[in-house]
Amino acid sequence: MCGEDKLTGKSYEHRRQWVEDRLLFLTTVFAIEVCAYAVMHNHTHVVLHVNSNKAKRWTDKEVAARWHKLHKGTLLSQAFTSKQSAPLTDAERITLHSTLSVYRHRLTDISWFMRELNEPIARQANQEDNCTGHFWEGRFKSQALLDEHALAACMVYVDLNPIRANMASTPETSKHTSIKRRIRDFKKGYQPSTLMPFIGNPKQPQSQGLMFELVDYLTLADLSGRNMAPDKRGAIDVNESPILQRLGLDEHTWKTMFLTFETTFSVAAGLSDTLKRYKRKRRQKAH
Structure with a gap:
Protein backbone atom coordinates (compact mmCIF):
# COMPACT_ATOMS: atom_id res chain seq x y z
CA MET A 1 0.00 0.00 0.00
CA CYS A 2 2.84 2.36 0.85
CA GLY A 3 5.85 0.42 -0.39
CA GLU A 4 6.98 -1.07 -3.69
CA ASP A 5 4.71 -3.33 -5.73
CA LYS A 6 6.79 -6.46 -6.37
CA LEU A 7 4.75 -7.35 -9.46
CA THR A 8 4.96 -4.00 -11.27
CA GLY A 9 7.98 -2.45 -9.57
CA LYS A 10 5.99 0.74 -8.97
CA SER A 11 6.83 2.57 -5.75
CA TYR A 12 4.15 3.92 -3.42
CA GLU A 13 6.71 5.05 -0.86
CA HIS A 14 5.40 8.63 -1.07
CA ARG A 15 2.18 7.53 0.61
CA ARG A 16 4.04 7.08 3.88
CA GLN A 17 4.61 10.84 3.85
CA TRP A 18 0.88 11.32 3.27
CA VAL A 19 0.13 9.34 6.41
CA GLU A 20 2.77 11.11 8.50
CA ASP A 21 1.62 14.56 7.38
CA ARG A 22 -2.03 13.77 8.05
CA LEU A 23 -1.26 12.27 11.45
CA LEU A 24 0.66 15.33 12.61
CA PHE A 25 -1.95 17.69 11.19
CA LEU A 26 -4.64 16.00 13.27
CA THR A 27 -2.75 16.86 16.47
CA THR A 28 -3.50 20.51 15.70
CA VAL A 29 -7.23 19.74 15.62
CA PHE A 30 -7.95 17.02 18.17
CA ALA A 31 -7.38 17.02 21.92
CA ILE A 32 -5.33 13.91 21.25
CA GLU A 33 -1.54 14.01 21.43
CA VAL A 34 0.86 11.73 19.59
CA CYS A 35 3.59 10.20 21.77
CA ALA A 36 5.12 7.97 19.11
CA TYR A 37 4.46 6.75 15.59
CA ALA A 38 5.94 4.64 12.82
CA VAL A 39 4.52 4.61 9.31
CA MET A 40 5.37 1.28 7.68
CA HIS A 41 4.67 -0.03 4.18
CA ASN A 42 1.39 -1.75 5.02
CA HIS A 43 0.40 -0.46 8.45
CA THR A 44 0.92 2.38 10.92
CA HIS A 45 1.64 2.30 14.66
CA VAL A 46 0.66 5.24 16.87
CA VAL A 47 0.84 5.86 20.62
CA LEU A 48 -1.82 8.38 21.61
CA HIS A 49 -2.77 10.38 24.69
CA VAL A 50 -6.32 11.70 25.04
CA ASN A 51 -6.24 15.09 26.76
CA SER A 52 -9.88 15.47 27.85
CA THR A 108 -11.40 13.52 22.11
CA ASP A 109 -12.41 10.21 20.50
CA ILE A 110 -9.67 7.89 19.23
CA SER A 111 -12.10 6.23 16.81
CA TRP A 112 -12.80 9.59 15.19
CA PHE A 113 -9.09 10.41 15.18
CA MET A 114 -8.30 7.19 13.29
CA ARG A 115 -11.24 7.73 10.98
CA GLU A 116 -9.98 11.21 10.10
CA LEU A 117 -6.51 9.73 9.54
CA ASN A 118 -7.48 6.76 7.40
CA GLU A 119 -10.38 7.93 5.24
CA PRO A 120 -8.61 10.83 3.47
CA ILE A 121 -5.57 8.61 2.81
CA ALA A 122 -7.84 5.92 1.34
CA ARG A 123 -9.58 8.43 -0.95
CA GLN A 124 -6.25 9.90 -2.07
CA ALA A 125 -4.78 6.46 -2.79
CA ASN A 126 -7.87 5.27 -4.66
CA GLN A 127 -7.82 8.42 -6.76
CA GLU A 128 -4.15 7.82 -7.57
CA ASP A 129 -4.92 4.18 -8.47
CA ASN A 130 -8.09 5.16 -10.34
CA CYS A 131 -10.12 2.62 -8.40
CA THR A 132 -12.76 2.34 -5.68
CA GLY A 133 -13.27 0.13 -2.66
CA HIS A 134 -11.54 -0.47 0.67
CA PHE A 135 -7.92 0.65 0.99
CA TRP A 136 -7.33 -0.40 4.60
CA GLU A 137 -7.80 -4.07 5.46
CA GLY A 138 -9.86 -3.46 8.59
CA ARG A 139 -10.58 -1.35 11.64
CA PHE A 140 -7.69 -0.28 13.85
CA LYS A 141 -6.76 -2.24 16.96
CA SER A 142 -5.97 -0.51 20.24
CA GLN A 143 -4.45 -1.36 23.60
CA ALA A 144 -4.58 0.67 26.82
CA LEU A 145 -1.26 1.69 28.39
CA LEU A 146 -1.84 1.80 32.14
CA ASP A 147 1.47 3.15 33.51
CA GLU A 148 4.71 4.87 32.55
CA HIS A 149 6.53 1.53 32.12
CA ALA A 150 3.97 0.32 29.59
CA LEU A 151 4.09 3.70 27.83
CA ALA A 152 7.88 3.67 27.50
CA ALA A 153 7.92 0.05 26.31
CA CYS A 154 5.24 0.70 23.71
CA MET A 155 6.91 3.87 22.43
CA VAL A 156 10.22 2.06 22.01
CA TYR A 157 8.43 -0.83 20.28
CA VAL A 158 6.81 1.59 17.84
CA ASP A 159 9.92 3.67 17.16
CA LEU A 160 12.03 0.56 16.49
CA ASN A 161 9.60 -0.94 13.97
CA PRO A 162 11.71 -0.01 10.91
CA ILE A 163 14.80 -1.52 12.55
CA ARG A 164 13.04 -4.79 13.37
CA ALA A 165 11.80 -4.93 9.78
CA ASN A 166 15.36 -4.29 8.53
CA MET A 167 14.26 -1.05 6.85
CA ALA A 168 16.77 1.04 8.84
CA SER A 169 19.98 0.37 10.77
CA THR A 170 19.60 3.05 13.47
CA PRO A 171 16.75 5.18 14.91
CA GLU A 172 18.14 8.38 13.44
CA THR A 173 18.20 6.92 9.92
CA SER A 174 14.70 5.45 10.05
CA LYS A 175 12.02 7.10 7.93
CA HIS A 176 8.60 8.32 9.04
CA THR A 177 9.09 7.69 12.74
CA SER A 178 8.58 9.94 15.75
CA ILE A 179 12.07 9.22 17.08
CA LYS A 180 13.70 10.54 13.90
CA ARG A 181 11.52 13.67 14.00
CA ARG A 182 12.37 14.24 17.68
CA ILE A 183 16.10 13.87 17.00
CA ARG A 184 15.98 16.16 13.96
CA ASP A 185 14.09 18.94 15.73
CA PHE A 186 15.96 18.73 19.00
CA LYS A 187 19.29 19.08 17.24
CA LYS A 188 17.86 22.37 15.93
CA GLY A 189 17.07 23.43 19.49
CA TYR A 190 13.42 22.61 20.08
CA GLN A 191 10.90 19.80 20.52
CA PRO A 192 8.30 19.06 17.82
CA SER A 193 5.09 21.01 18.45
CA THR A 194 3.05 18.17 16.96
CA LEU A 195 4.39 15.52 19.37
CA MET A 196 3.82 15.23 23.10
CA PRO A 197 6.98 16.72 24.67
CA PHE A 198 9.39 15.06 27.06
CA ILE A 199 9.44 17.08 30.28
CA GLY A 200 11.46 14.86 32.64
CA ASN A 201 10.36 15.27 36.26
CA PRO A 202 8.60 18.63 36.26
CA LYS A 203 8.61 20.80 39.37
CA GLN A 204 5.20 22.16 38.48
CA PRO A 205 2.41 19.57 38.73
CA GLN A 206 0.39 21.18 35.93
CA SER A 207 3.07 20.46 33.31
CA GLN A 208 1.79 18.25 30.51
CA GLY A 209 4.14 15.82 28.84
CA LEU A 210 6.06 12.57 28.96
CA MET A 211 7.45 12.08 32.46
CA PHE A 212 10.98 11.15 31.40
CA GLU A 213 13.78 12.84 29.53
CA LEU A 214 14.51 12.45 25.85
CA VAL A 215 18.15 11.60 26.52
CA ASP A 216 17.03 8.62 28.63
CA TYR A 217 14.46 7.59 26.05
CA LEU A 218 16.99 7.68 23.19
CA THR A 219 19.42 5.61 25.24
CA LEU A 220 16.69 3.11 26.07
CA ALA A 221 15.65 2.83 22.42
CA ASP A 222 19.27 2.44 21.31
CA LEU A 223 19.95 -0.34 23.82
CA SER A 224 16.68 -2.07 23.02
CA GLY A 225 17.47 -2.01 19.32
CA ARG A 226 20.66 -3.97 19.92
CA ASN A 227 18.82 -6.75 21.74
CA MET A 228 16.17 -7.81 19.27
CA ALA A 229 14.67 -11.30 19.35
CA PRO A 230 16.46 -13.82 17.10
CA ASP A 231 13.42 -14.16 14.84
CA LYS A 232 13.48 -10.45 13.91
CA ARG A 233 15.06 -9.49 10.59
CA GLY A 234 16.94 -6.43 11.80
CA ALA A 235 18.71 -4.93 14.81
CA ILE A 236 21.14 -2.14 15.63
CA ASP A 237 24.68 -3.37 15.08
CA VAL A 238 26.30 -4.12 18.45
CA ASN A 239 29.45 -2.41 17.16
CA GLU A 240 27.62 0.89 16.60
CA SER A 241 28.66 3.76 18.88
CA PRO A 242 26.13 4.87 21.52
CA ILE A 243 23.41 7.05 20.03
CA LEU A 244 24.53 10.29 21.72
CA GLN A 245 27.99 9.88 20.21
CA ARG A 246 26.51 9.20 16.79
CA LEU A 247 24.50 12.40 17.06
CA GLY A 248 27.56 14.38 18.11
CA LEU A 249 26.09 15.19 21.52
CA ASP A 250 27.25 14.43 25.03
CA GLU A 251 25.06 13.73 28.03
CA HIS A 252 26.01 16.94 29.81
CA THR A 253 24.85 19.01 26.83
CA TRP A 254 21.56 17.16 26.67
CA LYS A 255 20.96 17.54 30.41
CA THR A 256 21.64 21.28 30.23
CA MET A 257 19.22 21.70 27.36
CA PHE A 258 16.51 19.77 29.15
CA LEU A 259 16.79 21.92 32.25
CA THR A 260 15.82 24.83 30.01
CA PHE A 261 12.97 22.94 28.38
CA GLU A 262 11.61 21.89 31.77
CA THR A 263 11.03 25.49 32.81
CA THR A 264 10.25 27.35 29.59
CA PHE A 265 10.18 25.10 26.50
CA SER A 266 11.68 28.11 24.77
CA VAL A 267 12.87 27.88 21.18
CA ALA A 268 15.93 29.77 22.36
CA ALA A 269 17.24 26.59 23.99
CA GLY A 270 19.75 24.77 21.83
CA LEU A 271 23.33 23.90 21.07
CA SER A 272 25.79 26.79 20.90
CA ASP A 273 25.77 26.96 17.09
CA THR A 274 21.99 26.86 17.01
CA LEU A 275 21.74 29.64 19.59
CA LYS A 276 24.19 31.80 17.64
CA ARG A 277 22.11 31.43 14.47
CA TYR A 278 18.95 32.19 16.42
CA LYS A 279 20.46 35.36 17.94
CA ARG A 280 21.66 36.54 14.53
CA LYS A 281 18.16 36.15 13.10
CA ARG A 282 16.65 38.00 16.05
CA ARG A 283 19.09 40.88 15.56
CA GLN A 284 18.31 41.02 11.82
CA LYS A 285 14.56 41.16 12.49
CA ALA A 286 15.06 43.93 15.07
CA HIS A 287 16.66 46.07 12.38
Whole structure:
Protein backbone atom coordinates (compact mmCIF):
# COMPACT_ATOMS: atom_id res chain seq x y z
CA MET A 1 0.00 0.00 0.00
CA CYS A 2 2.84 2.36 0.85
CA GLY A 3 5.85 0.42 -0.39
CA GLU A 4 6.98 -1.07 -3.69
CA ASP A 5 4.71 -3.33 -5.73
CA LYS A 6 6.79 -6.46 -6.37
CA LEU A 7 4.75 -7.35 -9.46
CA THR A 8 4.96 -4.00 -11.27
CA GLY A 9 7.98 -2.45 -9.57
CA LYS A 10 5.99 0.74 -8.97
CA SER A 11 6.83 2.57 -5.75
CA TYR A 12 4.15 3.92 -3.42
CA GLU A 13 6.71 5.05 -0.86
CA HIS A 14 5.40 8.63 -1.07
CA ARG A 15 2.18 7.53 0.61
CA ARG A 16 4.04 7.08 3.88
CA GLN A 17 4.61 10.84 3.85
CA TRP A 18 0.88 11.32 3.27
CA VAL A 19 0.13 9.34 6.41
CA GLU A 20 2.77 11.11 8.50
CA ASP A 21 1.62 14.56 7.38
CA ARG A 22 -2.03 13.77 8.05
CA LEU A 23 -1.26 12.27 11.45
CA LEU A 24 0.66 15.33 12.61
CA PHE A 25 -1.95 17.69 11.19
CA LEU A 26 -4.64 16.00 13.27
CA THR A 27 -2.75 16.86 16.47
CA THR A 28 -3.50 20.51 15.70
CA VAL A 29 -7.23 19.74 15.62
CA PHE A 30 -7.95 17.02 18.17
CA ALA A 31 -7.38 17.02 21.92
CA ILE A 32 -5.33 13.91 21.25
CA GLU A 33 -1.54 14.01 21.43
CA VAL A 34 0.86 11.73 19.59
CA CYS A 35 3.59 10.20 21.77
CA ALA A 36 5.12 7.97 19.11
CA TYR A 37 4.46 6.75 15.59
CA ALA A 38 5.94 4.64 12.82
CA VAL A 39 4.52 4.61 9.31
CA MET A 40 5.37 1.28 7.68
CA HIS A 41 4.67 -0.03 4.18
CA ASN A 42 1.39 -1.75 5.02
CA HIS A 43 0.40 -0.46 8.45
CA THR A 44 0.92 2.38 10.92
CA HIS A 45 1.64 2.30 14.66
CA VAL A 46 0.66 5.24 16.87
CA VAL A 47 0.84 5.86 20.62
CA LEU A 48 -1.82 8.38 21.61
CA HIS A 49 -2.77 10.38 24.69
CA VAL A 50 -6.32 11.70 25.04
CA ASN A 51 -6.24 15.09 26.76
CA SER A 52 -9.88 15.47 27.85
CA ASN A 53 -9.10 18.42 30.12
CA LYS A 54 -7.73 20.33 27.17
CA ALA A 55 -10.99 19.86 25.25
CA LYS A 56 -13.02 21.02 28.25
CA ARG A 57 -11.10 24.32 28.29
CA TRP A 58 -11.89 25.11 24.66
CA THR A 59 -14.50 27.78 24.05
CA ASP A 60 -17.45 26.90 21.84
CA LYS A 61 -15.98 28.99 19.03
CA GLU A 62 -12.68 27.12 19.28
CA VAL A 63 -14.48 23.79 19.11
CA ALA A 64 -16.35 24.91 15.99
CA ALA A 65 -13.20 26.34 14.38
CA ARG A 66 -11.29 23.12 15.00
CA TRP A 67 -14.08 20.96 13.59
CA HIS A 68 -14.27 23.16 10.51
CA LYS A 69 -10.65 22.26 9.73
CA LEU A 70 -12.00 18.78 8.99
CA HIS A 71 -15.60 19.30 7.87
CA LYS A 72 -17.94 22.10 6.85
CA GLY A 73 -20.10 21.65 9.93
CA THR A 74 -23.64 22.99 9.89
CA LEU A 75 -25.05 26.31 8.71
CA LEU A 76 -25.40 27.30 12.36
CA SER A 77 -21.81 26.40 13.26
CA GLN A 78 -20.56 28.24 10.19
CA ALA A 79 -22.61 31.31 11.10
CA PHE A 80 -21.39 31.07 14.70
CA THR A 81 -17.73 31.36 13.67
CA SER A 82 -18.38 34.06 11.08
CA LYS A 83 -17.23 37.57 11.99
CA GLN A 84 -20.51 39.00 10.69
CA SER A 85 -22.75 36.48 12.43
CA ALA A 86 -26.18 37.71 13.50
CA PRO A 87 -27.48 37.08 17.05
CA LEU A 88 -28.93 33.58 17.47
CA THR A 89 -32.45 32.86 18.57
CA ASP A 90 -33.04 30.74 21.67
CA ALA A 91 -33.90 27.72 19.53
CA GLU A 92 -30.76 28.19 17.43
CA ARG A 93 -28.62 28.46 20.56
CA ILE A 94 -30.00 25.18 21.90
CA THR A 95 -29.40 23.44 18.58
CA LEU A 96 -25.89 24.90 18.29
CA HIS A 97 -24.99 23.88 21.85
CA SER A 98 -26.07 20.32 21.12
CA THR A 99 -24.05 20.25 17.89
CA LEU A 100 -20.91 21.64 19.52
CA SER A 101 -21.20 19.11 22.35
CA VAL A 102 -21.05 16.37 19.72
CA TYR A 103 -18.04 18.00 18.05
CA ARG A 104 -16.24 18.43 21.39
CA HIS A 105 -16.72 14.74 22.17
CA ARG A 106 -15.54 13.64 18.73
CA LEU A 107 -12.37 15.69 19.13
CA THR A 108 -11.40 13.52 22.11
CA ASP A 109 -12.41 10.21 20.50
CA ILE A 110 -9.67 7.89 19.23
CA SER A 111 -12.10 6.23 16.81
CA TRP A 112 -12.80 9.59 15.19
CA PHE A 113 -9.09 10.41 15.18
CA MET A 114 -8.30 7.19 13.29
CA ARG A 115 -11.24 7.73 10.98
CA GLU A 116 -9.98 11.21 10.10
CA LEU A 117 -6.51 9.73 9.54
CA ASN A 118 -7.48 6.76 7.40
CA GLU A 119 -10.38 7.93 5.24
CA PRO A 120 -8.61 10.83 3.47
CA ILE A 121 -5.57 8.61 2.81
CA ALA A 122 -7.84 5.92 1.34
CA ARG A 123 -9.58 8.43 -0.95
CA GLN A 124 -6.25 9.90 -2.07
CA ALA A 125 -4.78 6.46 -2.79
CA ASN A 126 -7.87 5.27 -4.66
CA GLN A 127 -7.82 8.42 -6.76
CA GLU A 128 -4.15 7.82 -7.57
CA ASP A 129 -4.92 4.18 -8.47
CA ASN A 130 -8.09 5.16 -10.34
CA CYS A 131 -10.12 2.62 -8.40
CA THR A 132 -12.76 2.34 -5.68
CA GLY A 133 -13.27 0.13 -2.66
CA HIS A 134 -11.54 -0.47 0.67
CA PHE A 135 -7.92 0.65 0.99
CA TRP A 136 -7.33 -0.40 4.60
CA GLU A 137 -7.80 -4.07 5.46
CA GLY A 138 -9.86 -3.46 8.59
CA ARG A 139 -10.58 -1.35 11.64
CA PHE A 140 -7.69 -0.28 13.85
CA LYS A 141 -6.76 -2.24 16.96
CA SER A 142 -5.97 -0.51 20.24
CA GLN A 143 -4.45 -1.36 23.60
CA ALA A 144 -4.58 0.67 26.82
CA LEU A 145 -1.26 1.69 28.39
CA LEU A 146 -1.84 1.80 32.14
CA ASP A 147 1.47 3.15 33.51
CA GLU A 148 4.71 4.87 32.55
CA HIS A 149 6.53 1.53 32.12
CA ALA A 150 3.97 0.32 29.59
CA LEU A 151 4.09 3.70 27.83
CA ALA A 152 7.88 3.67 27.50
CA ALA A 153 7.92 0.05 26.31
CA CYS A 154 5.24 0.70 23.71
CA MET A 155 6.91 3.87 22.43
CA VAL A 156 10.22 2.06 22.01
CA TYR A 157 8.43 -0.83 20.28
CA VAL A 158 6.81 1.59 17.84
CA ASP A 159 9.92 3.67 17.16
CA LEU A 160 12.03 0.56 16.49
CA ASN A 161 9.60 -0.94 13.97
CA PRO A 162 11.71 -0.01 10.91
CA ILE A 163 14.80 -1.52 12.55
CA ARG A 164 13.04 -4.79 13.37
CA ALA A 165 11.80 -4.93 9.78
CA ASN A 166 15.36 -4.29 8.53
CA MET A 167 14.26 -1.05 6.85
CA ALA A 168 16.77 1.04 8.84
CA SER A 169 19.98 0.37 10.77
CA THR A 170 19.60 3.05 13.47
CA PRO A 171 16.75 5.18 14.91
CA GLU A 172 18.14 8.38 13.44
CA THR A 173 18.20 6.92 9.92
CA SER A 174 14.70 5.45 10.05
CA LYS A 175 12.02 7.10 7.93
CA HIS A 176 8.60 8.32 9.04
CA THR A 177 9.09 7.69 12.74
CA SER A 178 8.58 9.94 15.75
CA ILE A 179 12.07 9.22 17.08
CA LYS A 180 13.70 10.54 13.90
CA ARG A 181 11.52 13.67 14.00
CA ARG A 182 12.37 14.24 17.68
CA ILE A 183 16.10 13.87 17.00
CA ARG A 184 15.98 16.16 13.96
CA ASP A 185 14.09 18.94 15.73
CA PHE A 186 15.96 18.73 19.00
CA LYS A 187 19.29 19.08 17.24
CA LYS A 188 17.86 22.37 15.93
CA GLY A 189 17.07 23.43 19.49
CA TYR A 190 13.42 22.61 20.08
CA GLN A 191 10.90 19.80 20.52
CA PRO A 192 8.30 19.06 17.82
CA SER A 193 5.09 21.01 18.45
CA THR A 194 3.05 18.17 16.96
CA LEU A 195 4.39 15.52 19.37
CA MET A 196 3.82 15.23 23.10
CA PRO A 197 6.98 16.72 24.67
CA PHE A 198 9.39 15.06 27.06
CA ILE A 199 9.44 17.08 30.28
CA GLY A 200 11.46 14.86 32.64
CA ASN A 201 10.36 15.27 36.26
CA PRO A 202 8.60 18.63 36.26
CA LYS A 203 8.61 20.80 39.37
CA GLN A 204 5.20 22.16 38.48
CA PRO A 205 2.41 19.57 38.73
CA GLN A 206 0.39 21.18 35.93
CA SER A 207 3.07 20.46 33.31
CA GLN A 208 1.79 18.25 30.51
CA GLY A 209 4.14 15.82 28.84
CA LEU A 210 6.06 12.57 28.96
CA MET A 211 7.45 12.08 32.46
CA PHE A 212 10.98 11.15 31.40
CA GLU A 213 13.78 12.84 29.53
CA LEU A 214 14.51 12.45 25.85
CA VAL A 215 18.15 11.60 26.52
CA ASP A 216 17.03 8.62 28.63
CA TYR A 217 14.46 7.59 26.05
CA LEU A 218 16.99 7.68 23.19
CA THR A 219 19.42 5.61 25.24
CA LEU A 220 16.69 3.11 26.07
CA ALA A 221 15.65 2.83 22.42
CA ASP A 222 19.27 2.44 21.31
CA LEU A 223 19.95 -0.34 23.82
CA SER A 224 16.68 -2.07 23.02
CA GLY A 225 17.47 -2.01 19.32
CA ARG A 226 20.66 -3.97 19.92
CA ASN A 227 18.82 -6.75 21.74
CA MET A 228 16.17 -7.81 19.27
CA ALA A 229 14.67 -11.30 19.35
CA PRO A 230 16.46 -13.82 17.10
CA ASP A 231 13.42 -14.16 14.84
CA LYS A 232 13.48 -10.45 13.91
CA ARG A 233 15.06 -9.49 10.59
CA GLY A 234 16.94 -6.43 11.80
CA ALA A 235 18.71 -4.93 14.81
CA ILE A 236 21.14 -2.14 15.63
CA ASP A 237 24.68 -3.37 15.08
CA VAL A 238 26.30 -4.12 18.45
CA ASN A 239 29.45 -2.41 17.16
CA GLU A 240 27.62 0.89 16.60
CA SER A 241 28.66 3.76 18.88
CA PRO A 242 26.13 4.87 21.52
CA ILE A 243 23.41 7.05 20.03
CA LEU A 244 24.53 10.29 21.72
CA GLN A 245 27.99 9.88 20.21
CA ARG A 246 26.51 9.20 16.79
CA LEU A 247 24.50 12.40 17.06
CA GLY A 248 27.56 14.38 18.11
CA LEU A 249 26.09 15.19 21.52
CA ASP A 250 27.25 14.43 25.03
CA GLU A 251 25.06 13.73 28.03
CA HIS A 252 26.01 16.94 29.81
CA THR A 253 24.85 19.01 26.83
CA TRP A 254 21.56 17.16 26.67
CA LYS A 255 20.96 17.54 30.41
CA THR A 256 21.64 21.28 30.23
CA MET A 257 19.22 21.70 27.36
CA PHE A 258 16.51 19.77 29.15
CA LEU A 259 16.79 21.92 32.25
CA THR A 260 15.82 24.83 30.01
CA PHE A 261 12.97 22.94 28.38
CA GLU A 262 11.61 21.89 31.77
CA THR A 263 11.03 25.49 32.81
CA THR A 264 10.25 27.35 29.59
CA PHE A 265 10.18 25.10 26.50
CA SER A 266 11.68 28.11 24.77
CA VAL A 267 12.87 27.88 21.18
CA ALA A 268 15.93 29.77 22.36
CA ALA A 269 17.24 26.59 23.99
CA GLY A 270 19.75 24.77 21.83
CA LEU A 271 23.33 23.90 21.07
CA SER A 272 25.79 26.79 20.90
CA ASP A 273 25.77 26.96 17.09
CA THR A 274 21.99 26.86 17.01
CA LEU A 275 21.74 29.64 19.59
CA LYS A 276 24.19 31.80 17.64
CA ARG A 277 22.11 31.43 14.47
CA TYR A 278 18.95 32.19 16.42
CA LYS A 279 20.46 35.36 17.94
CA ARG A 280 21.66 36.54 14.53
CA LYS A 281 18.16 36.15 13.10
CA ARG A 282 16.65 38.00 16.05
CA ARG A 283 19.09 40.88 15.56
CA GLN A 284 18.31 41.02 11.82
CA LYS A 285 14.56 41.16 12.49
CA ALA A 286 15.06 43.93 15.07
CA HIS A 287 16.66 46.07 12.38
